[in-house]
Amino acid sequence: MSCDDFEMLMADALGGELADSDRAQFEGHLAFCATCRGEYQSMVGAVEKMRSLPGSSLVSEAVAREAISIDVGEGRGHGHGRGNGRGSRSGMGALYRYAACILFAFGAGYVLRGEARSELPVDVPTITETAKPTGVTLETALVSAHRKKPGGSSLSMAMTAMFSGN
Amino acid sequence: MTTPLANFVATRFEQHAQDVYGWAYRLLGRHHDALDVVQDVFLRWSKQCEQEVPSVPRGWLRRVTVNRAVDVVRGRRSDRGLVDDIAEADGAAVADRAIDEEALRADVAAALNRLTDVQRVVLIAKVYDEMTFAQIAAEHGVSMSTAKTHYLRAVRVVRDRLRRWDDRDTTPEIA
Structure with a gap:
């Protein structure tokens, strides 16, 4: 898998929609390419920070x-x-x-x-x-x-x- | 006895008030500011509906709410509300957390301010509403690949803006 192909799957992975059929390829490239790994991890971190902001308690x-x-x-x-x-x-x-x-x-x-x-x-x-x-x-x-x-x-x-x- | 207008506003409020409040509160972190945004949004909604009812009300409301909340964050000149909150808090640790949250909200709002309308609503729909790309694409009339592209670009902008927070949390895991 090329870095361009990885990019296409990164949105799925970040959005929690990575298909099982793509997971092995995705994780394989992640382990192989330090640049893509750093990019992906930093973006996961950004999403986690956004989600760390407390939401409303008025949800019942x-x-x-x-x-x-x-x-x-x-x-x-x-x-x-x-x-x-x-x-x-x-x-x-x-x-x-x-x-x-x-x-x-x-x-x-x-x-x-x-x-x-x-x-x-x-x-x-x-x-x-x-x-x-x-x-x-x-x-x-x-x-x-x-x-x-x-x-x-x-x-x-x-x-x-x-x-x-x- | 109620008017058709009152009934219409009440019905829409019943359907979407919690969503609007939730989006606003998430970005503002203050109950009263969130309520003000709810009020502003529904006034705009009522005015908008006199002309043309949006085909996707929830999408329209999300976009207007997030835009309004970002404006409020940008317009904050003092931290009086934060000081009040801290005064009510019990202990320095709570105060530190409140300050951190406020700073993080400001950074998130600054990042959102750099996004286009579509990128912004796609990001909020994905991160906070946990919608699928298919749902987002349908709601905003774009293709799934376009929705994914908007999402990636939006996350990158947020990531760049939040870099200063990198040393404060744990190593992320694969989703």
Whole structure:
């Protein structure tokens, strides 16, 4: 096997998809060619380093399904506490509170921009009675809120930014 | 009572929220930053879907999430969050590990920033989602050999960027 042929198999090996029929040839070349061996080992090391970064603990499907039971019609907005240490269940709760915030903000944004559809929840238009839209879109307001407080933007900051026009 | 838009966003959130959060958290390492990325991504998703629903939602979400997470890492100017994390940690060893992880994330993000969009999503799909080349090729509309080429190039860029970490870990084995 040439080094070029080895290259073709290296992606398979790095990706954990090396066919049994190719393994003997691959390992034979690996033992024979120090250059390819060094190349391969360094790339395996890179992949391992990437995988060493801790992933999310919010992976429990059962917990997710349970937490999914949000009422999108009510659109309650909640912030989230930092480092409360209550594990994956509270983490999914925060994630879905974010979803509720997004839904609420979208509903409010549509109403404030005069683009509300007739089937919007009846409780959303009450916001328009006191709101003074400035033409700032929800997206720009969220970006502004995020810039003001990176890592801690919340619905209230976004709504404040949208109403104040910056 | 819900709107069609609200229902649509909620449905998509239900299907993909954990994936989006997982990709973001892996690259950012901070719960709140990951949640912010989730919010940004779904706002973009909603806007995108008003025009045209992506044919491969998960692929679209992965690409946008990783791009956004890389932007966040690049934009970090202070380590206040890291300091907070370390303050909560119990002991110097934990603090050292947190600092190492943060530095490694920054290096990985810097490497990802040097990749093309396709190389980036192929790498993430392979390394973190453990998809097969066939699945990746189908998701992104490329051939398997192209997917493999993108993967090799992406790993090489990451490898070059992470060389300074070489003396910190064990000898790799054949996969």
